[in-house]
Amino acid sequence: MDIDDEATVRRSSIAPCVTCGLCGGILRDATTVSECLHSFCRKCIYEKLEDEDNKHCPTCSADLACDPKLREFENERAQMAAACERTRILEERLQREFEISQSTARILERIDAYIGRGQALEAENARLREALENERADKAAAFQRTRVLEGRLQTESERIQIESEIGQKVEAALSKLLQDYQDLVLQISVSSKELAMLRNSFDMLEKENTAY
Numbered sequence: 001m002d003i004d005d006e007a008t009v010r011r012s013s014i015a016p017c018v019t020c021g022l023c024g025g026i027l028r029d030a031t032t033v034s035e036c037l038h039s040f041c042r043k044c045i046y047e048k049l050e051d052e053d054n055k056h057c058p059t060c061s062a063d064l065a066c067d068p069k070l071r072e073f074e075n076e077r078a079q080m081a082a083a084c085e086r087t088r089i090l091e092e093r094l095q096r097e098f099e100i101s102q103s104t105a106r107i108l109e110r111i112d113a114y115i116g117r118g119q120a121l122e123a124e125n126a127r128l129r130e131a132l133e134n135e136r137a138d139k140a141a142a143f144q145r146t147r148v149l150e151g152r153l154q155t156e157s158e159r160i161q162i163e164s165e166i167g168q169k170v171e172a173a174l175s176k177l178l179q180d181y182q183d184l185v186l187q188i189s190v191s192s193k194e195l196a197m198l199r200n201s202f203d204m205l206e207k208e209n210t211a212y
Helices: 003-018 042-050 074-162 164-211
Strands: 030-033 039-041 070-072
Touching: 030 042, 039 042, 074 164
Parallel strands: none
Antiparallel strands: 030 039, 030 070
């Protein structure tokens, strides 16, 4: 049973006790018929019985004496009013508790979403770190190959100076090495650009992760 159903049940159980059977409104100066204990507004029941020769209860049609015994229950009316007030306070408290529980559920859902997004960002960061490390390793290998080629180029240059008689052959070999060197430098340049792009993406993800 949810809060609305509970509130409806409480109101329906209280209504017959505080409602006049003649005018349908809240009892005013509640007066009870002794024979059947049904209650009415004092003004309503007196006017009703005053106009009848054969007096009977408006609610259950119980026969009443020529001079019905009517009792005004001020204490009972006060208790009914207090019960209504307690019911109203309880309904308000239940409504507040329901709203708080709904708000808490929404907050927990948002927290779960943030946690899931954080985990996804961590996985993406790990992937980017791995790619960055691979790029660094490739760049280090390229630099090593560059140094090897530079050494070979130096050796060939020295051989050109010493072995002038094979100048044409050495010139061809030197030209090839120069071409290899230029290709490697171009490869390093491309790798450097890719590394810069990876670093930029990594920094952006780090900032986004920190913001969450």
